[in-house]
Amino acid sequence: MAIDYNHLINQFGTKHIDDELLERFEHLTGRKPHLLLRRGTFFSHRELNLILDRYEQKKPFYLYTGRGPSSDSMHLGHMIPFVFTQWLQDVFDCPLVIQLTDDEKFLFKSNLKLEQCHGFAYQNAKDIIACGFKLDKTFIFSDLDFVGGPFYRNVVKISRLITARQSQQTFGFKLDDNVGKWHFVAIQATPSFSNSFPQIFGDKADIPCLIPCAIDQDPYFRLTRECAQRLKYKKPALIHAKFIPSLLGAQSKMSASAVESSIYMTDSAKEIKTKINKYAFSGGQTTVEEHRELGGDPDVDVSFQYLTFFLDDDAEVEQIRQDYRSGKLLTGELKQKTISLLQEFVKAFQDRRSKVDDALVKSFMDGTRQIDPTLRYGPGCTGEKPKAPKA
Amino acid sequence: MAIDYNHLINQFGTKHIDDELLERFEHLTGRKPHLLLRRGTFFSHRELNLILDRYEQKKPFYLYTGRGPSSDSMHLGHMIPFVFTQWLQDVFDCPLVIQLTDDEKFLFKSNLKLEQCHGFAYQNAKDIIACGFKLDKTFIFSDLDFVGGPFYRNVVKISRLITARQSQQTFGFKLDDNVGKWHFVAIQATPSFSNSFPQIFGDKADIPCLIPCAIDQDPYFRLTRECAQRLKYKKPALIHAKFIPSLLGAQSKMSASAVESSIYMTDSAKEIKTKINKYAFSGGQTTVEEHRELGGDPDVDVSFQYLTFFLDDDAEVEQIRQDYRSGKLLTGELKQKTISLLQEFVKAFQDRRSKVDDALVKSFMDGTRQIDPTLRYGPGCTGEKPKAPKA
Numbered sequence: 052m053a054i055d056y057n058h059l060i061n062q063f064g065t066k067h068i069d070d071e072l073l074e075r076f077e078h079l080t081g082r083k084p085h086l087l088l089r090r091g092t093f094f095s096h097r098e099l100n101l102i103l104d105r106y107e108q109k110k111p112f113y114l115y116t117g118r119g120p121s122s123d124s125m126h127l128g129h130m131i132p133f134v135f136t137q138w139l140q141d142v143f144d145c146p147l148v149i150q151l152t153d154d155e156k157f158l159f160k161s162n163l164k165l166e167q168c169h170g171f172a173y174q175n176a177k178d179i180i181a182c183g184f185k186l187d188k189t190f191i192f193s194d195l196d197f198v199g200g201p202f203y204r205n206v207v208k209i210s211r212l213i214t215a216r217q218s219q220q221t222f223g224f225k226l227d228d229n230v231g232k233w234h235f236v237a238i239q240a241t242p243s244f245s246n247s248f249p250q251i252f253g254d255k256a257d258i259p260c261l262i263p264c265a266i267d268q269d270p271y272f273r274l275t276r277e278c279a280q281r282l283k284y285k286k287p288a289l290i291h292a293k294f295i296p297s298l299l300g301a302q303s304k305m306s307a308s309a310v311e312s313s314i315y316m317t318d319s320a321k322e323i324k325t326k327i328n329k330y331a332f333s334g335g336q337t338t339v340e341e342h343r344e345l346g347g348d349p350d351v352d353v354s355f356q357y358l359t360f361f362l363d364d365d366a367e368v369e370q371i372r373q374d375y376r377s378g379k380l381l382t383g384e385l386k387q388k389t390i391s392l393l394q395e396f397v398k399a400f401q402d403r404r405s406k407v408d409d410a411l412v413k414s415f416m417d418g419t420r421q422i423d424p425t426l427r428y429g430p431g432c433t434g435e436k437p438k439a440p441k442a
Numbered sequence: 443m444a445i446d447y448n449h450l451i452n453q454f455g456t457k458h459i460d461d462e463l464l465e466r467f468e469h470l471t472g473r474k475p476h477l478l479l480r481r482g483t484f485f486s487h488r489e490l491n492l493i494l495d496r497y498e499q500k501k502p503f504y505l506y507t508g509r510g511p512s513s514d515s516m517h518l519g520h521m522i523p524f525v526f527t528q529w530l531q532d533v534f535d536c537p538l539v540i541q542l543t544d545d546e547k548f549l550f551k552s553n554l555k556l557e558q559c560h561g562f563a564y565q566n567a568k569d570i571i572a573c574g575f576k577l578d579k580t581f582i583f584s585d586l587d588f589v590g591g592p593f594y595r596n597v598v599k600i601s602r603l604i605t606a607r608q609s610q611q612t613f614g615f616k617l618d619d620n621v622g623k624w625h626f627v628a629i630q631a632t633p634s635f636s637n638s639f640p641q642i643f644g645d646k647a648d649i650p651c652l653i654p655c656a657i658d659q660d661p662y663f664r665l666t667r668e669c670a671q672r673l674k675y676k677k678p679a680l681i682h683a684k685f686i687p688s689l690l691g692a693q694s695k696m697s698a699s700a701v702e703s704s705i706y707m708t709d710s711a712k713e714i715k716t717k718i719n720k721y722a723f724s725g726g727q728t729t730v731e732e733h734r735e736l737g738g739d740p741d742v743d744v745s746f747q748y749l750t751f752f753l754d755d756d757a758e759v760e761q762i763r764q765d766y767r768s769g770k771l772l773t774g775e776l777k778q779k780t781i782s783l784l785q786e787f788v789k790a791f792q793d794r795r796s797k798v799d800d801a802l803v804k805s806f807m808d809g810t811r812q813i814d815p816t817l818r819y820g821p822g823c824t825g826e827k828p829k830a831p832k833a
Binding site: 154157158161165195196197198199200203204207208210211212213214215216218219224225226227228229230231233234236237 | 545548549552556586587588589590591594595598599601602603604605606607609610615616617618619620621622624625627628
């Protein structure tokens with residue numbers, strides 16, 4: 052069943068990212084919006100406008116994103132939000148914190164062992180680092196390593212404000228679910244508040260963040276924003292992505308567990324070719340003759356969807372869309388374009404990944420690492436003296 | 443209404459501390475059981491016999507106790523379990539961890555601020571240290587400071603094993619209670635497992651503990667023992683105390699909030715005298731004549747109860763009981779004996795307390811402090827190589 056994203060916007064009470072907002076973005080930053088913005092993969096937001104206000108006023112803010120590490124290797128669907136976040140960091144030149152919720156994976160997957168989850172977090176950190184984040188402004192952490200100290204103080208403050216009923220209603224928990232799940236929202240909420248990271252922002256900071264995430268994470272942050280208000284902290288802003296389809300169809304989310312439905316960042320050029328040719332759901336007709344006559348349907352064609360995530364040239368994408376719809380472009384030809392694009396992306400990623408050594412991971416994940424205050428908020432930023440929160 | 447402790451033993455499924463167990467205790471340790479054991483304040487246990495087995499076999503174990511810091515100053519009722527625990531440490535010459543649950547107080551008292559609770563923990567630590575614990579074998583910690591690292595790993599492991607239903611049924615939570623409360627059991631359970639404290643026990647240790655606590659804490663540890671089994675950790679043993687009556691009556695628990703019902707460890711000799719004379723519920727008759735004729739009731743007389751907590755000489759206590767019951771001893775005379783006893787105890791405490799400086803607190807609460815392995819388990823202990831838990 053197709054996901055009705057407009058319905059989600061209405062249900063969650065978020066806002067569409069519209070042309071006006073994108074124009075303002077481009078006007079302020081001098082950068083053409085990322086293809087994932089232009090093409091509506093990041094389609095919804097909460098108060099992105101307030102973050103742009105701060106950018107305009109040269110006031111500090113930071114980015115917060117995360118990942119639940121469920122296996123050793125990430126796949127293309129996992130990479131897309133990080134590719135986008137890396138681009139945002141590049142545009143805003145601002146600090147970024149990345150939470151690896153190895154504790155969450157352990158709580159939600161009864162078959163996993165704790166050290167397994169922690170190992171996944173470490174391996175995923177390498178993949179994330181290979182996206183090109185700025186070391187001097189990025190802190191990546193595993194919850195199992197980092198929860199404690201000022202971070203734990205915020206966990207406790209937040210968990211006092213969220214009732215079991217709210218957690219139950221928001222996430223659909225049953226009484227037979229473990230208390231760790233019911234409580235987990237407080238762990239995911241905490242990085243939204245800058246004083247959880249005194250080593251980066253100082254211990255009196257109250258700097259808001261922008262959270263790029265998949266739309267299914269919004270309920271966590273809706274509760275977080277309610278807590279922010281009651282704690283007199285600045286509310287996090289959000290920018291929401293649609294799900295990345297699996298190879299098997301545009302309507303399904305890519306899953307880490309089904310090998311044939313995903314392209315892993317460790318796949319060889321040959322594996323990519325085989326997977327796309329064999330599994331990528333096609334919007335084409337069954338014979339060349341029919342295809343030439345009736346044309347294909349790019350809206351359900353997975354190769355075409357993937358192409359739109361990676362091919363920056365709008366005119367070229369549009370041409371391919373039209374040619375596929377008209378039948379001028381055959382499925383095999385479309386798939387070949389996508390294969391080349393993905394092979395190139397994965398190869399470049401693998402080259403960068405091979406250079407990520409343990410020492411670099413350690414630096415990114417060092418919870419005691421101070422960040423040079425002049426680097427914290429970007430060169431254009433006034434670095435206004437942060438106000439202590441009142442709570 | 444009186445608390446029916448036999449009923450609690452049946453309800454909770456614990457065991458009476460009987461004469462046979464006390465005789466074994468005395469035989470093994472060469473020490474006469476503490477008056478709080480002899481007189482049944484510590485009246486119930488779970489597997490204390492297994493701890494005595496380990497003592498006999500010279501195998502290591504440790505003590506774990508705790509406190510929810512609810513105000514800056516502790517009162518007599520709070521001290522009694524610590525006096526007893528100090529005695530146990532002296533007898534067993536074993537390591538001890540003391541958890542100050544400042545996070546719990548914050549979660550359960552919506553009017554308190556976090557830093558207030560943390561401040562209470564620090565002040566309470568001073569009172570606890572003044573009980574005479576051995577620095578080289580005692581670690582006192584505030585949850586707000588110490589939760590994290592290996593401790594947090596166990597929190598997560600435990601919280602995966604406890605369902606919301608168990609937490610609800612065990613503690614009577616409502617859906618409108620905050621998720622921090624529902625989850626708190628995992629925090630209180632964690633110090634029961636020695637690998638939560640690698641700085642003390644090494645990171646592969648699986649050494650059991652004995653937990654002296656008030657009987658109302660048993661439900662936490664019943665769940666903890668279930669978790670222990672599933673995690674293949676050693677189960678904690680328990681030794682349970684009755685409640686200490688408030689001055690206002692032997693049937694009520696002493697409360698930190700009602701000034702007139704408690705003797706604070708900061709009270710002057712004069713305040714102690716006034717409080718006992720004015721508020722201590724009396725089992726005597728209304729006139730001297732009636733008292734001489736009918737006698738008093740030591741079972742409900744609070745002065746007499748307090749006397750039994752502090753006067754070690756069994757024969758003397760028995761004589762006072764008989765004299766009060768017969769009417770030979772007047773209420774005023776009995777109160778005077780208790781007043782002297784308490785004044786002496788509190789004065790000695792205050793003298794020790796005045797010597798507890800910030801540097802000493804810092805040492806006791808230093809979460810990185812290594813403990814000399816030869817000191818860990820007492821001179822008689824074989825220090826068997828701890829086995830790694832299988833979980």
